[in-house]
Amino acid sequence: MPPTNDNKNGKSSKAxxxxxxxxxxxxxxxxxxxxxxxxxxxxxxxxxxxxxLKEQGYRCMNCGVPFCMSGCPLGNIIPDxxxxxxxxxxxxxxxxxxxTNNFPEVTGRVCPAPCESSCVLGIIEPPVTIKxxxxxxxxxxxxxxxxxxxxxxxxxxxxxxxxxxxxxxxxAAQQLRRAGHEVTVYERDDxxxxxxxxxxxxxxxxxxxVRRRVEQMTAEGVKxxxxxxxxxxxxxxxxxxxxxxxxxxxGSTVANDFVRTAPGRDLAGIEYAMxxxxxxxxxxxxxxxxxxxxxxxxxxxxxxxxGDTGSDCLGTSLRQGAKSVTTYExxxxxxxKYNPATPWPTQRPMILMTSSSxxxxxxxxxSILTRGFEGEDGHVKKLKGVRIQWKDKPExxxxxxxxxxxxxxxxxxxxxxxxxxxxxxxxxxxxELGVELDNRGNFKAEYAGPTQYxxxxxxxxxxxxxxxGQSLVVWAIHExxxxxxxxxxxxxxxTDLPSANEHGYDVAPVEGVRG
Numbered sequence: 001m002p003p004t005n006d007n008k009n010g011k012s013s014k015a016x017x018x019x020x021x022x023x024x025x026x027x028x029x030x031x032x033x034x035x036x037x038x039x040x041x042x043x044x045x046x047x048x049x050x051x052x053l054k055e056q057g058y059r060c061m062n063c064g065v066p067f068c069m070s071g072c073p074l075g076n077i078i079p080d081x082x083x084x085x086x087x088x089x090x091x092x093x094x095x096x097x098x099x100t101n102n103f104p105e106v107t108g109r110v111c112p113a114p115c116e117s118s119c120v121l122g123i124i125e126p127p128v129t130i131k132x133x134x135x136x137x138x139x140x141x142x143x144x145x146x147x148x149x150x151x152x153x154x155x156x157x158x159x160x161x162x163x164x165x166x167x168x169x170x171x172a173a174q175q176l177r178r179a180g181h182e183v184t185v186y187e188r189d190d191x192x193x194x195x196x197x198x199x200x201x202x203x204x205x206x207x208x209x210v211r212r213r214v215e216q217m218t219a220e221g222v223k224x225x226x227x228x229x230x231x232x233x234x235x236x237x238x239x240x241x242x243x244x245x246x247x248x249x250x251g252s253t254v255a256n257d258f259v260r261t262a263p264g265r266d267l268a269g270i271e272y273a274m275x276x277x278x279x280x281x282x283x284x285x286x287x288x289x290x291x292x293x294x295x296x297x298x299x300x301x302x303x304x305x306x307g308d309t310g311s312d313c314l315g316t317s318l319r320q321g322a323k324s325v326t327t328y329e330x331x332x333x334x335x336x337k338y339n340p341a342t343p344w345p346t347q348r349p350m351i352l353m354t355s356s357s358x359x360x361x362x363x364x365x366x367s368i369l370t371r372g373f374e375g376e377d378g379h380v381k382k383l384k385g386v387r388i389q390w391k392d393k394p395e396x397x398x399x400x401x402x403x404x405x406x407x408x409x410x411x412x413x414x415x416x417x418x419x420x421x422x423x424x425x426x427x428x429x430x431x432e433l434g435v436e437l438d439n440r441g442n443f444k445a446e447y448a449g450p451t452q453y454x455x456x457x458x459x460x461x462x463x464x465x466x467x468x469g470q471s472l473v474v475w476a477i478h479e480x481x482x483x484x485x486x487x488x489x490x491x492x493x494x495t496d497l498p499s500a501n502e503h504g505y506d507v508a509p510v511e512g513v514r515g
Contacts (some may be wrong), residue, residue, distance in 0.1 A: 020058025020086075026285040027056065034360040035057035041202045041284045045354075050088065054160045057085035064119045066361040067345045068130060071118025074100045074107075075500035078115055078130055085133055087486050093325045094141040096234030097134060099498065102171045102477060103213055105142075105509070106196060108135025111474045112353070118345035120490075121318060142212065149219035152180040158491045161186060161243040163230045163429065166194025167473045168464025169249035171211065172487075175497055177222045179488045185222060188229035190287070194251060196473070198278035200314050203319070204356075207285060208369045231428035240433065245459050245487045248429060248443055252422040252465035258330075259304065259418070264373030269380040273419040275311045280316050296322040300412040302383050303327040303421030304370060306354075313417045315357030325362035326411060332390050333366035369403065373416065383413040387476075425466040433457050443467050454490075461487055 011277045029048035034457045037044035047053065060082035068078045077096050084093035108131055119127030141147045160246035162173045166185040177183045189198060193210040196449070206448050218224065238247050255272045259265055275483055276294045283289060296317035304312045306329040317325045342349040358364065367388050374382040387407035394400045424441030436456035439443040443462035444451045453461045464476040478500055485497040 002310070020055070021061050021121050021125070021128075024055045024059050026059065026129060027052070028129060028132060029289075031356070034192070034343065034391060037203065038315075041319060043203060043206050045109075046076045047132060053136055054088070056413045057082045057133060059121065059128045060086075062119055065120075067118040067120055068115040068128070071345055072115040073475045073500065074473070074481070076100045076104075076134070081137060082128065082133060085137065090137060090140045091136045091144070091495050094146055097137050101134075101498065102174050102481070103167065103196075104208075105138040106133050106167065107203065107474050107477070109199055109209070109307075110272070111472060112348065114348055114474070117349055118200050120345075123344055131487065149216050150178055151220045152178055153430050154180050154337075155182070156180040156492065158182065159184075160291060160487060160491075161246045162249060163236075163241045164194060164241070164247065164249040164464070164466070165189075165192035165224065166249060166464065166482070167196060167476035167481035168195065168251075168466075170196075170217070171230055171477045172247055172249060172463060172484040173222050173480075174217050174220070175481055175484035176487060177217070177220050179484070179492075179495070179497055181244075181488070181491070183222050184243075185224050186228050186234070187224065187226045188233075191226055192224050192498065198281045199274060201277065201316055202281065202284045203315060206407050221318070223238055225260055230436075231432055236429045236432045240457070240459055243459070244491055245439070245461060247453050247483055247487065248455070248460065248466055249433070249464045249476075250429065250463045250466045251476075252425050252442070252443075252470045254423045254426060255418065256420040256423050257418060258420050258449060259370050260457075262370055262372045263403075264375060264380065267373055267375040267380040268378055269375075269414060270373065270416040271374050271418065272418050273303075273305070273313050277309070277312055277316060282319070293354075294415070296320040298323055299414035301325045301415045301417065302411060302413040303417045303419055305329065305421065306364065306366075307419065307421065309349070309421070310417075310419035311355040311357045313419050314403065315355075315360060315482075317415075317417075318357070318361050322415075324412075327362060327364045328368040328370070329364075329366045330369060330388070331366060367401075369401075371408070371414070374410075380413055382410045382417055383416060384408070385412050386405065415453075422465070422470040424469070435460060435462070440469055442469050453479075453486045 029046040031046055033045035053241055060079055062079045064081050069075055081093040081096045090190055113131040115130045116127040121127055160176050160181050160183050162169045162185045166184050169185060173183045173185050192214050196210045197207055211422050271294050278295055279289045298320055298322050301317045301322045303310045306327050310327055314327055316326050337351045339350045349435060368385050369388045371384045371386055372379050387404040388401040389404055390401045434457060436444045442465050445453055445455050445462040445467050453463055455462050461483050463479040485495055485499050487493040488497050
C-alpha cells in the first residue's frame with residue numbers, strides 16, 4: 001500500500017504513482033544542527049527512512065519529456081530510478097544510475113543539481129529531491145555490497161595513459177578499462193582523486209567515497225602512478241611514444257587573481273583558496289601539510305568570491321575557529337527565487353544560493369570592489385573596499401559599474417582567501433607537446449562530431465576542465481566518459497561505450513567484435 005500523508009495543506013491523503021506530486025511536498029531530512037556540526041569535519045547530512053524516501057520518489061511525475069535528464073550533463077535516467085525507489089527496488093535503481101554515472105555518490109553530495117533546476121514539477125512547486133535520492137541509492141549499494149569491481153571480459157592489447165585523476169580522469173580510466181584497454185593513470189599528488197580528494201572539504205564529502213572507487217578501479221585493472229608529475233618526473237613525449245592514446249585531464253588549476261594590481265596584494269596572509277583547502281584535507285586524513293600552515297583560527301577572515309569554493313572556505317574557516325568570516329562578491333545580489341533572466345529549464349538559474357556553510361555563520365555582501373590591503377610587519381591587517389552600482393547598459397569601453405560615492409570602508413582581515421575561480425590549466429604539458437590552446441588558455445579540442453576530444457597533436461586527447469574550462473564535477477564526469485568513448489572508437493574502429501548524446505550527432509554503438 002502506498003504511503004499516505006494526512007497532514008497536507010488541503011491535499012489528498014491517498015497517494016498513487018500517478019499523483020504522488022499532488023499528495024506530497026518536497027522535503028529534506030533534518031541535518032545535524034549548525035552549532036554542532038562546525039565542531040567536527042565529518043558529513044552531517046541524513047537521508048531519512050524508507051517511508052520518507054518513498055514519498056519523495058512518488059513526487060516524480062515520470063514526464064513524457066523529462067527535462068531533468070536534459071538538465072543533467074550525464075543524461076541520468078532520473079524518472080526510472082525514481083520509479084524504482086518508489087517500490088524499494090534499490091539494487092535495480094543502482095544499476096540504472098550506474099549506467100550513466102560512474103560516481104553517483106560524489107555527484108549526490110557535491111553537485112548543485114542542475115537536474116532539479118530543470119524538473120518540470122519545479123514550474124509550479126519545489127522540484128523532486130533528485131540529489132538526495134541519487135546519494136541514497138549509492139550509499140545503499142555500498143551498505144549491501146552491491147558495488148563490486150567489473151573487470152573487462154576481453155583485452156584489446158591497446159595502452160592508454162590518463163594524466164590527472166580528478167573526476168574526468170577517473171571516469172575516463174574506468175570506462176576505458178572496462179572496454180578492455182590497458183590503462184595507467186598518472187597523478188602528481190600522493191594518492192588519486194584530484195579535486196575530489198584535495199579540494200572538497202570532508203564535511204561535504206568524506207574521502208572514503210573516493211578511496212572506495214580507487215579500490216574498485218584497481219581491482220578492475222587500472223594502474224595508478226602517484227607522486228608523478230607529467231612534464232617533470234616523466235616527459236609528455238615519452239607517454240605519447242609508449243601509449244596508443246594519451247588523455248589530458250589535468251583540470252583547470254591556474255587561479256584567477258582579480259586583485260593582483262591592488263595596493264598591498266603582496267602582503268602575507270593573502271592566500272589562494274586552493275592553497276588553503278587542500279591543507280585541511282591533509283590534516284583530516286592525518287597527513288603532513290606541505291609548506292607553511294594556512295589557518296583561520298583566531299583570525300578575521302575575508303573570502304573574496306562567493307561560489308562553491310568561497311562557500312567551502314567559509315565552512316572550513318568556521319571549523320578552524322575563525323573570529324569572523326566575511327564573504328564579498330563583486331556581482332550584484334541575485335534574486336532569492338525566480339530570475340526572469342534565467343527562466344526554467346536553465347541548468348544553473350541565477351538565483352541566490354544558500355549553502356550549508358552559509359547556514360553555519362559568517363556575513364555575506366554583494367557589489368563590493370576591493371581597492372587594496374593594509375598590513376603590519378608585512379602581514380595583512382585590513383581590506384579596503386567600496387560599494388559599486390552595476391550599470392544597466394554600460395557604454396562600450398567603459399566600466400560596467402560605478403563606485404557609490406561615500407561608500408568606502410575598511411574591514412579587519414588577518415587572512416584573505418581568494419576564491420575567484422580558475423583561468424585555465426597549467427601549460428607545462430601543452431608547451432612540451434605543442435598542444436594548441438583556445439582563446440581562454442584551455443587545451444583546444446573539438447566539441448562536436450567525429451573528432452570530438454582530439455587535440456591538435458595525434459594520439460592526444462583532452463577532457464574535463466582542462467578542455468571546457470572551470471565547471472562542475474558532473475560535467476567533468478561527462479567529459480571523461482565521452483572522451484573514453486571517442487578514444488575507444490579511434491583505437492578499435494567501433495565502440496559500445498554509452499554516450500549522453502549531448503550534441504545530437506550519431507552516438508549509437510558502432511558495431512564490431514571486441515577482443
